[in-house]
Amino acid sequence: MAELLLLLLLLLLLLSISIRYSAANTDTFIFAGCSPSKYDAGSAYAQNVNSLLSSLADAASSSAYAKLTSSSANGLFQCRGDVSAPDCASCVRSAVSQLPPICPSAAAATIQLDACMMRYGNDSFLGKQDTNLLYKKCGPIPNNGYNADLIGMRDDALGSLVASGGTGGTYRNGAAGSVQAAAQCAGDISARDCSDCVSSAVGQVKAVCGFAASGEVYLGKCFAKYYSSGFSSSPSTPSSSSSSSSTYNPPSSRPNNSGDESGKTVAIIIGLMAGIALLIIFLSFVRRNGNNEGKS
Known part of the structure; x- marks a missing residue:
């Protein structure tokens, strides 16, 4: 019984840590x-x-x-x-x-x-269109530089965001091969302004990130981003920069995406550990029941 209680406490601890890491990622x-x-x-x-x-x-x-x-x-x-x-x-x-x-x-x-x-x-x-570039971040470039397959999938995934339409605050996502893409506008602008903003964001992320395996841009009233997997990349670190708008000083940025990715990795590892602990508890419970039935 003591062993079972210890495993249960361990499981609760691992789950609480996993939840904390998950919440921290959303606040990055x-x-x-x-x-x-x-x-x-x-x-x-x-x-x-x-x-x-x-x-x-x-x-x-x-x-x-x-x-x-x-x-x-x-x-x-x-x-x-x-x-x-x-x-x-x-x-x-x-x-x-x-x-x-x-x-x-x-x-x-x-x-x-x-x-x-x-x-x-x-x-x-409120309610006004704003396509000024506030922030951009580009991931590493594949080892061989230009990759026609990657660029083709990227353009198709980003193109689906423009074609999907939707109301002002609608979240849009798309995919092509190994590339995932997403975009969203602020909910205070019209559907037409949203489509124009997403089109501008898609054009800018392709222009500023070139052959990069991932990229994201944030404009005044929308964002667009893409991510690809399955392509080996150079060891260069992702770069970030920003430009000012008519309303704000140049936005300040902190290098944090590496921490975000490591946080996700930690959460996955902790989740796996919690799953293993749960399996151990289950097997222990089955074994004890079997022993009790054998004695009876």
Whole structure:
């Protein structure tokens, strides 16, 4: 009995660690942008911003997208379309906690995490198209440089994102061979503006990432990304850069994708360990039952 209880405790510990790593991946920082203009601490606008961010965090408990306005500030958040409701709420709460230290007293700011984005400001950005490039990241290039098969699959996968259409906030995904692709617009723009934004993002990710095996771009109101597997690549590390928009200073970025990938690997390993522990518990239970039946 003591052995069984020990294994159960081990299983619960492994599962809790796995869940923690999984949640941490959704909160991974990608970039942030801060306006040069500041607000005074204790001012009416500061109170409006704090109230707005708190309301956005509350709204995330029941929705994957929301836009809110106060007397002088506008704000929105949106979670990636393939993210679960609990992970969405967790990501938005993390964005609310991360944004003020990154952009202290900024009159307008945006933050992009792996699973969600958030933006607020005293300008009328809600409902307006914005295809300015905020952030780009390109993966390694295959060892042989240009790979016709890879580029063909990439173009087909990205092309399906443009063809799929959908409303403003619709999450789009596509695949061709070993290449996966995804795109999504902010929910405050029209279906037509969304299609135009995705088309622009697809064109830009192909242009800036060239022959790379993976790439992603974030524009003002949408993102597009692709990833391929099965191609050996050079040891060069993925590069990232950004450009400024008319609203924000050049977004700041932290090199974090390697940590994100390692976190996923750790979560997979821990999940496997939890599965093995569960199997051991089951076999132990069967063995004990067999021994008890033999004695009877």
